[in-house]
Amino acid sequence: MQKSSSEVAQKPTDPxxxxxxxxxxxxxxxxxxxxxxxxxNRMAVVGLILLTIIVLISVFAPLLTSHDPLESDMYNIExxxxxxxxxxxxxxxxxxxxxxxxxxxxxxxxxxLTMIFTVLIGAVLGAIAGYYGKWIDTLIMRFxxxxxxxxxxxxxxxxISVLEETSVTVLIVALALTSWxxxxxxxxxxxxxxxxxxxxxxxxxxxxxxSRLIFRHMIPNALAPIIVNATLLMAVTISAxxxxxxLGFGVPQxxxxxxxxxxxxxxxxxxxxxxxxxxxxxxxxxLAVLAINFIGDGLRDAFDTKMSDNK
Amino acid sequence: xxxYIVRRILISIPMLLIISVxxxxxxxxxxxxxxxxxxxPKLDAEYFEEMRRAFGLDKHPVEQYYMWFTNLLKGxxxxxxxxxxxxxxxxxxRIGNTxxxxxxxxxxxxxxxxxxxxxxxxxxxxxxxxxxxxxxxxLLSMPSFFAGLLLIYLFSFTxxxxxxxxxxTMGAGYTGISYVIDKLHHVFLPAVTLAxxxxxxxxxxIRSSVLDAKKQDYVRTAFAKGLASSVVLRKHVLxxxxxxxxxxxxxxxxxxxxxxxxxxxxxxxxxxxxxxIESITNRDYPIIMALSMMGAVCVLVGNLIADILYAVVDxxxxxx
Numbered sequence: 001m002q003k004s005s006s007e008v009a010q011k012p013t014d015p016x017x018x019x020x021x022x023x024x025x026x027x028x029x030x031x032x033x034x035x036x037x038x039x040x041n042r043m044a045v046v047g048l049i050l051l052t053i054i055v056l057i058s059v060f061a062p063l064l065t066s067h068d069p070l071e072s073d074m075y076n077i078e079x080x081x082x083x084x085x086x087x088x089x090x091x092x093x094x095x096x097x098x099x100x101x102x103x104x105x106x107x108x109x110x111x112x113l114t115m116i117f118t119v120l121i122g123a124v125l126g127a128i129a130g131y132y133g134k135w136i137d138t139l140i141m142r143f144x145x146x147x148x149x150x151x152x153x154x155x156x157x158x159x160i161s162v163l164e165e166t167s168v169t170v171l172i173v174a175l176a177l178t179s180w181x182x183x184x185x186x187x188x189x190x191x192x193x194x195x196x197x198x199x200x201x202x203x204x205x206x207x208x209x210x211s212r213l214i215f216r217h218m219i220p221n222a223l224a225p226i227i228v229n230a231t232l233l234m235a236v237t238i239s240a241x242x243x244x245x246x247l248g249f250g251v252p253q254x255x256x257x258x259x260x261x262x263x264x265x266x267x268x269x270x271x272x273x274x275x276x277x278x279x280x281x282x283x284x285x286x287l288a289v290l291a292i293n294f295i296g297d298g299l300r301d302a303f304d305t306k307m308s309d310n311k
Numbered sequence: 312x313x314x315y316i317v318r319r320i321l322i323s324i325p326m327l328l329i330i331s332v333x334x335x336x337x338x339x340x341x342x343x344x345x346x347x348x349x350x351x352p353k354l355d356a357e358y359f360e361e362m363r364r365a366f367g368l369d370k371h372p373v374e375q376y377y378m379w380f381t382n383l384l385k386g387x388x389x390x391x392x393x394x395x396x397x398x399x400x401x402x403x404x405r406i407g408n409t410x411x412x413x414x415x416x417x418x419x420x421x422x423x424x425x426x427x428x429x430x431x432x433x434x435x436x437x438x439x440x441x442x443x444x445x446x447x448x449x450l451l452s453m454p455s456f457f458a459g460l461l462l463i464y465l466f467s468f469t470x471x472x473x474x475x476x477x478x479x480t481m482g483a484g485y486t487g488i489s490y491v492i493d494k495l496h497h498v499f500l501p502a503v504t505l506a507x508x509x510x511x512x513x514x515x516x517i518r519s520s521v522l523d524a525k526k527q528d529y530v531r532t533a534f535a536k537g538l539a540s541s542v543v544l545r546k547h548v549l550x551x552x553x554x555x556x557x558x559x560x561x562x563x564x565x566x567x568x569x570x571x572x573x574x575x576x577x578x579x580x581x582x583x584x585x586x587x588i589e590s591i592t593n594r595d596y597p598i599i600m601a602l603s604m605m606g607a608v609c610v611l612v613g614n615l616i617a618d619i620l621y622a623v624v625d626x627x628x629x630x631x
Contacts, residue, residue: 146329151569151606154587158334158603161591162341239454243573246456247588265460266577272468282457290452 037302044298050291058104067095069102088276103256111238117176119230122183130191147181190222224303231296235289338596389597409582413567415502420509428517447511459504459577476579501578524552561617565610
């Protein structure tokens with residue numbers, strides 16, 4: 001979205017010259033058109049605002065709390081919410097509010113990095129399969145089928161189990177290695193259809209190299225579905241990270257993430273008597289995933305040229 | 312059709328072979344083995360060497376793979392490191408619970424999603440439709456473990472309506488109808504947890520699919536020839552709109568095992584999912600490998616059932 005908004009800013013429309021305005025409208029790039037449709041979508045804008053707030057409070061966590069998320073307050077262990085500790089403290093006397101804010105950093109970072117790696121793996125494999133076709137396509141797609149045959153959660157847990165100990169890096173690698181097949185399928189499909197289109201054929205006819213065709217002509221045209229997939233993927237990975245951390249196979253303590261803060265709730269006493277320990281991180285996960293899903297759906301509708309533009 | 316099924320099954324065989332190689336390779340990447348963690352200075356090293364030999368861990372990996380795979384075909388899944396029992400016995404003990412849970416959650420999913428989806432589509436953009444769409448959006452964004460914890464907090468601790476663990480009341484010795492009721496009482500919350508996300512996504516799916524069908528020409532024709540709207544809904548709209556659900560049913564069969572992992576852990580429900588988590592913690596590879604293979608087989612079979620059922624119910628689909 002950033003790209004299209006800067007493009008809009010670079011070409012201000014001149015209201016005094018209707019002819020120019022008309023010409024510019026004719027010449028709008030698909031991204032500019034998508035941007036217009038996106039900002040008209042109320043759900044998507046709400047999602048974007050919500051996500052921005054969540055990102056901001058995570059990034060500026062030190063300004064919002066004076067507590068250290070790792071430091072134990074030995075006089076206040078398992079304290080209920082108070083002025084000193086807005087959301088109380090956990091069994092180690094750590095401030096839950098501070099952990100909630102700092103936890104967002106790790107959870108969002110894992111979501112973002114996993115998404116980037118997953119899309120890289122998926123897009124490269126999908127592009128190769130779709131562009132070259134023939135046996136390369138068959139090989140890559142058979143492999144993708146096999147990966148999709150593994151139930152996702154079982155496979156991630158299996159991968160994590162062989163490693164000595166879990167860490168943020170391990171988690172990102174494990175998630176990226178298991179999530180790419182859907183992206184690969186989508187990108188391959190787009191590339192297959194792009195390959196036969198006239199502009200690609202003519203680019204090839206005038207002697208464009210494979211890399212020029214792929215990077216100059218095909219990837220820019222495949223960006224829309226990739227971006228939509230990437231956004232929705234980030235919601236899935238944030239959710240997956242929280243589930244794995246909750247089960248105890250994700251980010252190890254004491255580093256806070258929204259998922260491993262919920263691990264406390266496995267203890268029946270915490271679950272029934274100290275809801276302030278586990279409800280807030282759960283709500284944060286839901287809000288973040290919801291916001292990203294709204295944005296993803298908004299982007300999909302915005303990029304979908306079949307939808308009416310309502311000009 | 313028969314030819315198609317045979318071809319699909321034949322394609323599945325090499326896929327399963329490759330999957331078995333991947334499963335075996337990953338398990339080999341694990342540092343040490345089941346006995347590494349148990350090293351006890353009081354026991355001498357020879358005992359562990361003997362145990363390793365007994366489990367065949369001293370052989371070459373390729374040989375180990377061959378042994379594992381041929382046993383797998385014979386239905387011998389090996390001996391669990393931690394339970395010291397045959398893996399197949401452990402699975403047989405628990406599979407009933409998981410199937411019961413999956414069945415109950417499927418009943419809930421279809422029982423709720425179909426009427427809700429149709430209802431929503433009958434009054435699109437009404438207050439109720441918006442409420443349901445928003446609710447399903449929130450449910451879709453809620454990780455199932457958090458939903459499960461909220462349900463326990465609400466229905467087990469606050470309202471005290473439902474138990475939050477196990478499959479039956481310990482030592483109650485119920486028989487007959489009260490036994491069934493006790494089982495259902497225990498499975499209710501886990502089944503709801505497992506069903507929530509599917510209820511949300513199916514409701515949305517059915518809503519848009521019914522809305523789509525209502526725009527079709529044949530629906531307008533049906534109205535034009537003077538059919539009652541209930542007849543049009545039943546015979547023309549729903550018949551077409553609900554067909555794709557059959558595919559989803561097949562896909563559901565495929566993933567019931569992974570869905571059960573989180574739900575069964577939260578509710579300490581003794582099924583295959585809980586067994587999987589337990590064996591991941593204990594690095595009990597015979598169990599992990601067996602259940603991973605089972606998961607993959609379920610997905611393959613589920614996909615196949617989905618494709619076949621779809622062709623059976625929809626005469627427009629032709630496989631050749």
